[in-house]
Amino acid sequence: MPANILVVEDEPAIQELLALNITQAGHNAMRALSAEIAQKLMRETTPDLILLDWMLPGISGLEFARILKSDGLTKSIPIIMLTARGDEYDKVRGLEVGADDYVTKPFSPRELNARIKAVLRRRAPQMTDDPIEVAGLRLDPTTHRVTGNQKTIDLGPTEFRLLHFFMTNAERVHTRSQLLDKVWGDRVFVEDRTVDVHIRRLRNALAISGHEDLIQTVRGAGYRLSEKND
Amino acid sequence: MPANILVVEDEPAIQELLALNITQAGHNAMRALSAEIAQKLMRETTPDLILLDWMLPGISGLEFARILKSDGLTKSIPIIMLTARGDEYDKVRGLEVGADDYVTKPFSPRELNARIKAVLRRRAPQMTDDPIEVAGLRLDPTTHRVTGNQKTIDLGPTEFRLLHFFMTNAERVHTRSQLLDKVWGDRVFVEDRTVDVHIRRLRNALAISGHEDLIQTVRGAGYRLSEKND
């Protein structure tokens, strides 16, 4: 089960390394160079796990962890701290503010992946896999099935991911490039307008269950999934 | 991220020194020799931070801070007080009226910059795009929706940005060229008069929720969003 993992690391080389590991393990990597950037990203998508460097420009890793853990919306997101080797003091303080685990730099990919897996498994029951229901639509991530009004809706892989994303981020407007990032992933060699085409395909598919105006276009901004059709 | 910092200091030499520090730190310095002048400047641009001298001719620094903190429009602007060395009494009273930090004169550039940075960082999380509510109007940047009196208000992209700007800078008069700068951005190839037209379009749209006189014209100056219709 692929998870969204947010990497907060200011050193580009290390960030790249971390992201590489994550994607190779079958997950999706979101990157931030600072806590501030991370906060911005999290407004769009809630990650399933955060890899947080101890040393950061601006808000430090420790501060950021404390901020996240004191906010009801984010406190359940597990955090893995990245600390310098052997700094036992940091380790303790990191765990104190609520980090779920820590990894010392330099780290081995094997170790890192093991810990990611462990943390995700620990919280797995509550996480994904739960069917989502929005506006009379039901999407089951495990069976890869979508139903609406007793009708089964057939979707291609891309349309499925697109709808999945819309349903987990309902009511919010997403620009085309945001959608490309979140739904298509790293393959940024795709034109913005391609999104339009897939939106149409998704709309067509949703039409058979009567969900005509579920995906709305916001001119000059992007698209939105919403029940209210005004 | 460059910030607008307002320096309120009556001693020219010190003011110059402060401004120099600020610009060298990559920020933009606005200067005022008194609280009165500062108020005038703030009618045009809202600073991100105010450096406020304790001793001022006319309205004192203490009074000015209290005024700023008791006004809904300005109370969220952080203030750093400049006090004479060792005047612990002033320090306490300064923080009492809502100053976010203080620096004792004579100060080291290093210390000053550190405190500026700290205060700006602390305030960063508040730069969110939460829904804004003004005068019974509600604008949500994430869902791109505007409502007033239970009615949904439909806006074109430009009108949306325009209203967004007005709502985040309510009660203030904006000249046409200021609006072109802030709302239109770089595209300066647009006539001043064009603003009039968009103002009208915005007014039309707001009419359906009964907000007739929300956008007021100030002859010879510009436009203003204000609840009071006088």
Next chain:
DNA sequence: AATATTTGTCACGAATATGTCATATTGAAG
């Protein structure tokens, strides 16, 4: 290998937004 499905791009018309002008209206000074 043959066939079906999915995917990205394009072209073109439709829908909508934008900027400018000409003209009407307003407001303030004299």
Next chain:
DNA sequence: CTTCAATATGACATATTCGTGACAAATATT
């Protein structure tokens, strides 16, 4: 009450954004 500049408003040509069908390349399925 005039006069004049500033602003409001309607109309319109232009520009931009979207929706849609077609199509060929890439992938998966048989």
